[in-house]
Amino acid sequence: MSTRLSLRVQEQIGRLTTSEQKLAQVILRDPAIIETHSATELARLADVSKATAARFFRTLGYSDFEEVKLQAREERNRTQPYSYAAGAGQHVALGRTIEEHMALEINNLSRTFEELLPDTLRAAVRAIEAAPRMWFLPGGDHAWFAGYGRRLFSRLRPDVFLLGQGEQSLAEDLAMTGPRDLLLVPLLGPQPRTVRPVLSHARTTRMAVLAITDHLNLALARKYAALAIHCHGARFGPLPSDTSALSLLRLLAVSYAGHVGEPAATRLELIDNIVEELDLLE
Numbered sequence: 709m710s711t712r713l714s715l716r717v718q719e720q721i722g723r724l725t726t727s728e729q730k731l732a733q734v735i736l737r738d739p740a741i742i743e744t745h746s747a748t749e750l751a752r753l754a755d756v757s758k759a760t761a762a763r764f765f766r767t768l769g770y771s772d773f774e775e776v777k778l779q780a781r782e783e784r785n786r787t788q789p790y791s792y793a794a795g796a797g798q799h800v801a802l803g804r805t806i807e808e809h810m811a812l813e814i815n816n817l818s819r820t821f822e823e824l825l826p827d828t829l830r831a832a833v834r835a836i837e838a839a840p841r842m843w844f845l846p847g848g849d850h851a852w853f854a855g856y857g858r859r860l861f862s863r864l865r866p867d868v869f870l871l872g873q874g875e876q877s878l879a880e881d882l883a884m885t886g887p888r889d890l891l892l893v894p895l896l897g898p899q900p901r902t903v904r905p906v907l908s909h910a911r912t913t914r915m916a917v918l919a920i921t922d923h924l925n926l927a928l929a930r931k932y933a934a935l936a937i938h939c940h941g942a943r944f945g946p947l948p949s950d951t952s953a954l955s956l957l958r959l960l961a962v963s964y965a966g967h968v969g970e971p972a973a974t975r976l977e978l979i980d981n982i983v984e985e986l987d988l989l990e
Contacts, residue, residue, distance in 0.1 A: 713776060714739050716768045717816050718942040722923070726766045730754045747773040774939045812942060816819065819940040820952040821959075832935050832960055833835045834915050839890035841867040843915075847903050851896045860961045863979055864972040867945075871906070878902065887914040893933070895925035896941070897948055901923045907932035920953055 719730045731754040735741065741750065751761040761773070770776050771858055836842060840859055844854035854870060862868040871891075872878030885891070891910045893903070910917050911932055919929035919936045929936035939953040965972040 709826070712779060712811070713742060713768070714944070715812065715942060719819075720768060723762075724767065727754075727756045727760045731756055731761060739780075741887055742776055746893070782840070785889050795884040800868065809942070813946065814947065816942055816952045818956060820956060823938060824956070826933065828937060829959070829963055832918055832937070833963045835890055835918060835935065835966055836861070836865075836960070836964050839888060839916060841869065841885070841889045842869050843869050843885060843889060843891045844904070845871050845891060845893045846873060846908060847894065848896075848898055848900050849948070850894045850896045853896065853950070853957070854892075856954075857892060857957050860957065863962070863976055864961060864965050865959065865968075865975065878906070881934075882906070882909055882913075885910070885915055886912060886915065890916045890918060893917060893919045893929075894953065895919050895929050896919040896939070896953055897922065897924065899925060899928070904928070904932075920954075920956060 714736060717804075719786045721729065721732055727822060731750060734754045741753075745753070745767070747761045748758055751758050753762075765773055765776055770779075770929060827972050833856050833892065842865065844858045846854040855873075864872075869881070891906075895903070907917060907928075917935075919925075919931040919933035920931035920939055921933075922939055922941050923934055926936070926938060929938075937956060939956055941949045941952060943949040
């Protein structure tokens with residue numbers, strides 16, 4: 709199988725033609741197919757022409773299909789599998805090598821932070837500093853991300869809240885928000901129907917919106933957020949990769965703490981003292 713080929717496909721997927729995307733999906737579903745099929749056979753499986761297949765591999769930066777097969781063989785010869793293994797004749801759908809996993813995550817991190825401009829980071833930190841209150845919006849499968857963000861920033865500053873997660877409803881929480889408050893929204897993966905109305909309400913009430921977004925939600929983020937930071941999350945199979953988004957959230961917290969200095973340090977010390985006191989009382 710070819711990790712580098714899969715990464716190139718996922719990086720270029722938005723720039724491929726409709727016919728090329730059909731071939732891309734065939735390869736992403738089964739990267740090992742590169743070693744077992746010819747370019748003509750791959751074209752047939754994707755129901756595209758041989759010319760489309762040739763153009764597809766050139767678009768990805770290969771001179772021809774033989775270069776792709778050589779790369780796949782080299783990767784297979786130098787990698788060791790995860791402990792998961794299929795029996796004889798079984799197809800491994802989700803098992804990946806350690807090298808493949810590491811390459812994927814490093815690629816996501818590298819692309820995310822290479823594209824993040826220092827001015828964007830500084831603007832985000834200033835927005836967090838200026839906000840009277842900071843809100844996190846849980847959404848979809850990434851509600852845990854908002855919870856983690858709230859816990860992270862509540863150690864550094866007061867008045868950090870989760871929308872719609874307490875005894876009050878989402879509407880009641882939104883009624884407590886106001887101008888200059890900051891709403892941090894993780895737009896990662898499919899979004900529930902409530903997200904767009906909440907973002908619209910935030911814009912109407914002049915809240916500042918900071919979005920941590922993947923490629924799928926980039927247009928939504930740019931429409932409603934004053935600041936939209938794009939995280940790369942290329943993945944194998946159905947499970948998401950949130951490594952770059954989590955690292956970005958931590959970068960925002962560390963940068964904020966470094967920017968405000970003493971108030972963040974004092975709050976951290978206060979929380980540690982309270983934790984110690986509570987432990988003594990038990």
